[in-house]
Amino acid sequence: xxxxxxxxxxxxKRTGEKVFxxxxxxxxxxxxxxxxxxxxxGLRLIYFSYDVKMKEKGDIPEGYSVSRExxxxxxxxxxxxSTNQTSMYLCASSLWTSGIGLETQYFGPGTRLLVL
Amino acid sequence: QKxxxxxxxxxxxxxxxxxxxxxxxxxxxxxxxxxYRQYSGKSPELIMxxxxxxxxxxxxxTAQLNKASQYxxxxxxxxxxxxxxxxxxxxxxxxxxxxxxxxKGMKLTVNP
Numbered sequence: 001x002x003x004x005x006x007x008x009x010x011x012x013k014r015t016g017e018k019v020f021x022x023x024x025x026x027x028x029x030x031x032x033x034x035x036x037x038x039x040x041x042g043l044r045l046i047y048f049s050y051d052v053k054m055k056e057k058g059d060i061p062e063g064y065s066v067s068r069e070x071x072x073x074x075x076x077x078x079x080x081x082s083t084n085q086t087s088m089y090l091c092a093s094s095l096w097t098s099g100i101g102l103e104t105q106y107f108g109p110g111t112r113l114l115v116l
Numbered sequence: 117q118k119x120x121x122x123x124x125x126x127x128x129x130x131x132x133x134x135x136x137x138x139x140x141x142x143x144x145x146x147x148x149x150x151x152y153r154q155y156s157g158k159s160p161e162l163i164m165x166x167x168x169x170x171x172x173x174x175x176x177x178t179a180q181l182n183k184a185s186q187y188x189x190x191x192x193x194x195x196x197x198x199x200x201x202x203x204x205x206x207x208x209x210x211x212x213x214x215x216x217x218x219x220k221g222m223k224l225t226v227n228p
Contacts, residue, residue: 042220102148
């Protein structure tokens with residue numbers, strides 16, 4: 001079974017703090033993704049990575065950065081946390097597409113972040 | 117910007133009924149579609165993927181894809197209270213990208 005783990009289930013931080021969210025997958029997937037999920041807005045892609053040290057911006061990258069130093073680990077960094085970054089953060093991973101259709105994305109359990 | 121649209125619902129059905137969830141997409145070139153189920157407070161989990169026109173069945177679930185009309189649907193037969201969740205539809209993004217575009221989800225409640 002694919003396993004995607006995230007470092008924290010719940011996190012409380014202060015405005016201006018630097019926040020690190022960690023994601024690890026154990027299935028040798030090439031692709032890793034960071035989303036945030038907010039009521040009424042659905043899942044929105046922040047960043048994704050298709051290889052070590054490679055990253056691409058998603059739909060809402062402002063205020064975030066990412067790091068992928070090892071294939072199994074993808075970190076999301078909030079450089080200076082703000083209250084509007086209070087959200088559920090979800091990490092996902094998938095195999096690189098080799099056939100006609102995209103491979104399934106598998107999600108971690110999520111981190112609920114509260115910025116005060 | 118590629119879009120995937122779902123009726124926001126909510127949808128309420130009695131136990132044992134068929135629940136029908138629908139999704140339309142804007143990019144005629146999209147080829148891959150996924151249905152995820154998300155229980156409250158949990159992360160999305162895959163129910164089905166579908167890549168070809170027609171129906172794909174897995175137990176009580178049937179996914180339907182109609183590329184000419186650009187819609188994808190999920191039917192849940194013999195609905196159970198445990199099916200109560202938010203269902204997310206997703207489709208592939210730009211050609212060659214590994215990204216998915218998600219609908220906003222529809223909340224389904226199955227009443228005993």
